[in-house]
Amino acid sequence: MIGYLGVDVGSVSTNVVIIDEKGEVIASRYLRTNGKPIETVQKGLYSVGEEVGDKVQIAGVGTTGSARYLVSMIVGADIVKNEITAHAVAASNVVKGVQTIIEIGGQDSKIIILRNGVVTDFAMNTVCAAGTGSFLDQQANRLCIPIEEFGDYALKAKNPVRIAGRCAVFAESDMIHKQQLGYNIEDIIAGLCEALVRNYMNNVGKGKEILPPVVFQGGVAANKGLVAAFNKYLGLEVIVPKEHGVMGAIGAALLAREATKKTGQTNFKGFNIKDISFKTDSFECNGCSNACEVVQFYENDELIARWGDRCGKWEMSTR
Template sequence: MQGYLGIDVGSVSTNIVILSETGQMQHNLYLRTHGQPIAAIQNGLRSIMEQFQDLEVLGVGCTGSGRRLTGVLSGADLVKNEITAHAVAAMYCHPEVQTVLEIGGQDSKIIVIRNGVVSDFAMNTVCAAGTGSFLDQQASRLGVAINDFGGLALKSENPVRIAGRCTVFAESDMIHKQQVGHSIEDITAGLCESLVRNYLANVGKGKEIREPVLFQGGVAANAGIRAAFEKQLEVKLIIPEHFSVMGAIGSALLAREEMLENPRPSSFRGFTIADRHYITSSFECTGCPNMCEIVRLTDDSGLLANWGGRCGKWDSNGVVPGKAATAAANNAAENTYIDRAKSLC
């Protein structure tokens, strides 16, 4: 079997999908990142290797907040930001889509699509009060499993109003509502409504939300949030079949597009990466008073990449995934890197 891999490493979940040569979904995985992106990727790839022993990888794309690490680790052909990846996946599943609402672990975004092109987007800026982590945290405070949370909210007949601008104030407001005796159903429903209100006021502000509206990201699993959106927006939401792995689908589609446009063998490092030992270490660069924290990724074969510097002097010996740089260009980059380091630090 031949196929494209898409890997989305986010704050909460790590998702991997396999798309066929023609872009059809073959397999998808949703794993918890647990703060260990490398282990999560390795576990995911190991399970794919066991299930699909004859898989020939034609291209790899990665996205998510861990895209850079993943790109180096996997030898990705393409590394893209989450917004592009989500938009591409949404349009692939529902070509007529005009608005995408996406709520993930620690970020939330809105993407406005007109005539098949992203025309505007916004992402949460100052705080994460409208995201999955906020829900997670509040659910555990209420002693409700996150999977039951949405169902519980739907049972409410009279949702309470909760101050949702900031997690800390929301929590004190919830405690207050509990103390005066509101039921847990009403509080969970109130929380869903406050999250949606916060999202629409911060992220969705000034955006024209036209139907069809797709709702994707891990939080789309939550029936309470879905209901709150439909109530406040007065539209019917479409939840794509693979709503929780849309970022991974998008990055696989983008990798496919890239490989078809610039045909070449994939730079995928092979499934053996699942069994290698990776070591990340960090150190403070003392080149200037910025004291950047440089992260260094090594495996059995030696240094893979550094990143984290402001001036760029540590970046150049990292691999730039997706760009087949020639040896000459690399040499030149090495020389300018020395000059640049001297001039900047």
């Protein structure tokens, strides 16, 4: 059987999926990146490789996410794509005719507008990461509620309280204040979900024409409280795909399928990259006062790539 591999390495999670020729997911992994993209990818790849064994022959690999270039060198990618395109491709494949994609990840939130299957507009959060996955993680931690149950609490609320959602620091102090006044925790959590949605709509979604079908994806879509809050705000039912947490990786795999169709070959290095040693080191270039931190990337002690310099002096012709 022929399969395509997609790897999405983001700030919080690393996702690995294998799809078949029709685009159905055969295997997937959702791992925490924990700041170690190389090891995490090696682990994830090895693990899906064990699951599918010899049954699947990988015919193409795609990478996406903020570490997409780094990871492309580890896995031998055929295509490297930005997260927005990858998410749009995946959502279009799962929900035919999708017109709006809401994607909230660990540190990014985006909105993608499609018309007739083509991305016509998109926006990403600018400098502030309030309302993304990491903030919810923190708040769950502070309230000693497992993040998986956060949504259930919100759904039990009768009267969500109003929380300031513009800034994570304001939101936190507002929540504490409301706790001290004696509001119950369900209403506060539901209020937080509504605040995040309000903030998202004002910040990322401002001025965008949101038409159904609306797909809600990214790790945060697992939170039922936020799904309910979006439904309430938009006055429609958002669609949360079954594989909402790994949509970026699915998109990368679909793009790899397309890319390798033309070339008929893949650069895939195999699942068993666990034994290859990848390492990076860095040095400060003193060619000029920019003092760029140049990263060097080694495969089995052989230097195969460099990046991080602004002028291109250290660039290597690997890609």
